[in-house]
Amino acid sequence: xxxxxxxxxxxxxxxxxxxxxxxxxxxxxxxxxxxxxxxxxxxxxxxxxxxxxxxxxxxxxxxxxxxxxxxxxxxxxxxxxxxxxxxxxxxxxxxxxxxxxxxxxxxxxxxxxxxxxxxxxxxxxxxxxxxxxxxxxxxxxxxxxxxxxxxxxxxxxxxxxxxxxxxxxxxxxxxxxxxxxxxxxxxxxxxxxxxxxxxxxxxx
Amino acid sequence: xxxxxxxxxxxxxxxxxxxxxxxxxxxxxxxxxxxxxxxxxxxxxxxxxxxxxxxxxxxxxxxxxxxxxxxxxxxxxxxxxxxxxxxxxxxxxxxxxxxxxxxxxxxxxxxxxxxxxxxxxxxxxxxxxxxxxxxxxxxxxxxxxxxxxxxxxxxxxxxxxxxxxxxxxxxxxxxxxxxxxxxxxxxxxxxxxxxxxxxxxxxxxxxxxxxxxxxxxxxxxxxxxxxxxxxxxxxxxxxxxxxxxxxxxxxxxxxxxxxxxxxxxxxxxxxxxxxxxxxxxxxxxxxxxxxxxxxxxxxxxxxxxxxxxxxxxxxxxxxxxxxxxxxxxxxxxxxxxxxxxxxxxxxxxxxxxxxxxxxxxxxxxxxxxxxxxxxxxxxxxxxxxxxxx
Numbered sequence: 001x002x003x004x005x006x007x008x009x010x011x012x013x014x015x016x017x018x019x020x021x022x023x024x025x026x027x028x029x030x031x032x033x034x035x036x037x038x039x040x041x042x043x044x045x046x047x048x049x050x051x052x053x054x055x056x057x058x059x060x061x062x063x064x065x066x067x068x069x070x071x072x073x074x075x076x077x078x079x080x081x082x083x084x085x086x087x088x089x090x091x092x093x094x095x096x097x098x099x100x101x102x103x104x105x106x107x108x109x110x111x112x113x114x115x116x117x118x119x120x121x122x123x124x125x126x127x128x129x130x131x132x133x134x135x136x137x138x139x140x141x142x143x144x145x146x147x148x149x150x151x152x153x154x155x156x157x158x159x160x161x162x163x164x165x166x167x168x169x170x171x172x173x174x175x176x177x178x179x180x181x182x183x184x185x186x187x188x189x190x191x192x193x194x195x196x197x198x199x200x201x202x203x204x
Numbered sequence: 205x206x207x208x209x210x211x212x213x214x215x216x217x218x219x220x221x222x223x224x225x226x227x228x229x230x231x232x233x234x235x236x237x238x239x240x241x242x243x244x245x246x247x248x249x250x251x252x253x254x255x256x257x258x259x260x261x262x263x264x265x266x267x268x269x270x271x272x273x274x275x276x277x278x279x280x281x282x283x284x285x286x287x288x289x290x291x292x293x294x295x296x297x298x299x300x301x302x303x304x305x306x307x308x309x310x311x312x313x314x315x316x317x318x319x320x321x322x323x324x325x326x327x328x329x330x331x332x333x334x335x336x337x338x339x340x341x342x343x344x345x346x347x348x349x350x351x352x353x354x355x356x357x358x359x360x361x362x363x364x365x366x367x368x369x370x371x372x373x374x375x376x377x378x379x380x381x382x383x384x385x386x387x388x389x390x391x392x393x394x395x396x397x398x399x400x401x402x403x404x405x406x407x408x409x410x411x412x413x414x415x416x417x418x419x420x421x422x423x424x425x426x427x428x429x430x431x432x433x434x435x436x437x438x439x440x441x442x443x444x445x446x447x448x449x450x451x452x453x454x455x456x457x458x459x460x461x462x463x464x465x466x467x468x469x470x471x472x473x474x475x476x477x478x479x480x481x482x483x484x485x486x487x488x489x490x491x492x493x494x495x496x497x498x499x500x501x502x503x504x505x506x507x508x509x510x511x512x513x514x515x516x517x518x519x520x521x522x523x524x525x526x527x528x529x530x531x532x533x534x535x536x537x538x539x540x541x542x543x544x545x546x547x548x549x550x551x552x553x554x555x556x557x558x559x560x561x562x563x564x565x566x567x568x569x570x571x572x573x574x575x576x577x578x579x580x581x582x583x584x585x586x587x588x589x590x591x592x593x
Contacts, residue, residue, distance in 0.1 A: 004213075011216050017223055050530065050537040051561040101552050102545030104591075129545070129584070130591040141591055145548050148555050148580070189531045189550025 058187035060194035061095040062154065064105060066175050067199065069162060076200035079167050084116075087163045087175060087199060089142070091124075091184065093154035094194065099186055100152045102129075102145035103160055106181035111138040113173040113203065114165040121161045126150050131161075141181070167203040175199045250376045251275050251282070251367070253341070253359055255289075255383035262386045263348045268299065271344045271357055271383060278339035281368035285341050285375075286313065286326035288360030293321035295348065295355040295387060301325055302343035307333040322360070352389045358382035394512040398429075399465040401448070403457035404482055405523035406570040406582045411456025413449075420571030421447040423483060425524075427466050430477040430489075432506040440481070441466060451520055455497075459520045475506035478517065484569050486527040486543050486586055488519075496521045526569035526582035527590065537566075543583075543590040551575060551583055 068077045069086035079085040091103060102125065109117065117135055121128045125144035132141050142161055146152045163175070176198035184193040254276055259269035271289070275282060285308065291298075298316050303309060305327070313326035327342055346357070358380070365375035404423070408416035426440040445460040481487035491501035499522065509515060527543030530536075531550045554563035554575035569579045 010220055011213065013220060017220075050535070050565045053531075053536050053562045053566075101549035104545045127584075129548075129587050132591070143545060143587070143591060145545055145584075145587075146552075148552060148577075183544065183546060185545040185549035187549075188553040189529070189536075189546045191546055 053188060055188045058190045058192050060192050061093050061098060062100070062184040062186075062192050063092040063094070063195050063197060064103070064160075064177060064182060064184065064193065065090045065092055065197035065199075066107070066163075066177075067197075076172070076202045078202045078204065080204050081167050081170055084164060084166055085201075087165075089160040089163065091154075091158040091160055096153075096155045098154040098192070100146070100154055100158075100184060100192075101189075102143070102185045104130075104143040104181070104183055104185075105141070105160075106178040107140040107142075107163070107175055108178055109138045109140065109165070109175050110173045111135055113168055113171060114175075114201075115168050116164070116166040118164045119161055120164070122159045124158045124160055125152055139178075145185075167201070170203050173201050173203065175201060250374045251277065251280050251365060252376055253287070253363070253380045255357060255359065255380065257383065257385075261384065262388055265348055265350045265352065265387060265389055268345060268347045270302070271346060273341040273344065274339045275341055275365070276339065280374065282329070282341070282365055282374075283368060284308075284312070284326070284328040284366045285364070286324070287341075287363030287365075287375075287377075288322055288324045289344065289357055290360055291321045291323075291346070291357045292351075292355045293318055295351050295353070296321070296357070297347045297349055298323050299345035299347050302345065305340060305343050306330065307338055308341055309333075324360075348387050352387050354384065354386050356382040356384045393469045395467040395469050396471050396509060396511050397465040397467050397514040398427075398478070398509065398517065399462055399515065400427075400478070400480075400517040400519055401459050401461050402445070402480055402519040403451065403455075403459055403521075403523040404485060404569070404571070405455075405457070405525050405585075406578060407523075408450065408458050409570045409572040409578055411450055413447075413458065415570075415572045416447060416458060417571050417573045422463075423447075423460060425460075425462075425483070426479075426481040426487075427462075428479045429466075429468075429471060429509070430479060431472075432475045432477060432504055434474075437479070438468065438471065440479070453521075455523065457520060457523050465514070471509065471511060473511040474509060475504075476509050477501070477506050478519075480519065480524060481528075481539075482524040483539075484526060484529050484566065485524040486590065487541070488522065488524050490517070490519050490522065494518050494521060497523070525586040526579065527586035529566050531566055543586050545587070548580075548583055548587060551580055555580065 067088050067090050069088045117133045117140065119131055119133050119140050119142060121131055121142060121144060126147050127145045129143040129145055130141060140163065144160060177196040179196060182193065182196060183191040186192045254274045256272050257269050263269060298318060301311060301314050303311055307329045308327040309330045310328040312328055313324060315324040325342060359377055361377045363375055363377045364373040367374045423445050425443055425445050427443055428438050428440040430437045443466065444463045446463055448459045448461050451457050451459055478490045479487055489501055491505040491507065492499060493507055527547055528539045528541060529547045529550055530539050532538045532540040551567045554560065554567045557563055558574040558576060563575045564573065567575045567579055569582045
């Protein structure tokens with residue numbers, strides 16, 4: 001015997017009521033459907049007054065190293081008192097094909113251990129902005145930039161300059177970069193210098 | 205089967221009846237809780253006055269200000285208000301009641317007892333003016349006397365307000381916050397004023413003012429003073445300077461002048477270096493008035509500044525050098541204080557996109573609207589001497 005229509009309607013209403021109640025109950029238990037997942041921190045980006053530079057942050061890839069100029073020399077670099085010695089300032093790279101726009105560096109040495117310091121920039125960059133040797137202070141500075149039409153690429157080791165000196169007294173000394181005053185510029189004005197490698201000199 | 209079906213239907217009906225009864229009960233309770241006699245509700249909430257002023261809460265001696273009395277909520281239909289204001293008679297002098305305050309422009313009473321610091325005011329609504337829901341009741345003028353310190357104006361507890369449909373006072377005086385203010389002495393501390401003219405290297409291009417972009421005619425510079433004797437440097441003050449004219453002599457640079465003179469109340473008389481830094485420029489130390497590009501500053505050389513006097517200095521003959529571009533920091537919009545090959549590298553990258561907004565904003569040293577070899581020359585010139593400094 002089929003159910004009367006009124007009973008059917010009442011049944012449907014009751015089911016609907018149950019569904020709505022159940023839904024509300026579930027909603028009250030889990031108001032946030034993302035509950036349980038890790039809340040994401042909100043990062044506020046500081047707004048700049050200047051238009052942004054459409055350029056990602058470059059990963060440093062360049063190394064500046066001081067290496068004995070004579071091929072096959074060991075490190076520490078062994079030299080003799082009174083005998084002229086030569087060290088190359090070398091730009092190395094872990095990435096090939098990157099354009100280097102310029103280099104500025106400062107090297108410190110012990111003026112009581114090394115004499116007659118001379119710096120001879122190479123032609124790797126066509127423009128030498130600055131070069132100086134301050135013997136008494138023990139400071140060598142060099143700044144090189146490329147001309148706009150020139151291409152200086154990081155494909156190979158680039159010799160930036162040659163330092164020559166004469167050891168004064170036996171012992172151990174270091175030719176080292178001042179990191180705060182040393183950088184390699186590329187990628188729209190960024191410092192792409194990754195590390196510097198100083199040179200230990202043993203004077204016999 | 206039929207019996208079971210009928211039994212189910214009966215149960216469903218019972219549940220439905222229960223749900224309806226339950227819903228009804230909840231609704232009834234909600235109604236009992238929220239639906240009250242409107243008059244009772246009004247009486248409980250009543251109205252509250254707010255005392256405020258459009259003047260700053262720090263007032264100078266001799267200043268005049270207007271105290272505004274407002275009612276909250278503004279929807280309650282107030283017809284008249286009779287209230288007193290209490291103030292410190294040593295601090296304030298009552299001046300006047302603004303009789304044009306609508307709609308309460310009928311003044312029923314204005315009684316002042318200056319010695320006691322009490323003024324009683326009664327105002328009524330002008331019947332010809334609608335807008336009864338206006339929140340403003342009265343505007344009262346006061347003058348600050350020569351007594352510095354914190355003070356306040358508060359509403360008297362006997363204040364009353366009549367409203368439409370109410371036979372009793374609807375004002376809750378006790379909850380009215382007083383209007384607090386501070387009186388300070390007249391600024392008598394004179395300042396040391398330094399006004400200066402200066403220029404930017406290569407700006408405008410070719411010494412022609414027409415090449416100077418309109419936006420570049422106003423430049424932000426940082427100015428600070430370094431006391432030669434103590435070495436103390438005042439915090440750099442960011443100031444705006446405006447283009448005045450092109451210099452008649454070489455170099456033909458644009459002369460900029462501070463929009464307002466650099467002012468300082470504390471700087472002592474002494475000999476100073478004046479440090480100026482432009483937005484795309486190296487900071488330059490000026491040690492003498494009318495300093496030129498070839499002048500060198502000795503260690504103890506400086507400009508005599510006398511405290512609490514005005515000084516006019518001319519630095520245009522030694523233009524601020526292009527360099528230290530704002531390319532540092534997370535957003536690459538900060539200057540790092542040094543001219544380096546990274547500045548050159550950035551400018552180099554801009555030569556291929558001369559009109560790019562990011563480039564022009566950071567590397568257009570001569571402000572001609574594009575980054576060109578002219579800018580590069582200016583930067584190289586700075587770079588070549590930067591290492592010697």
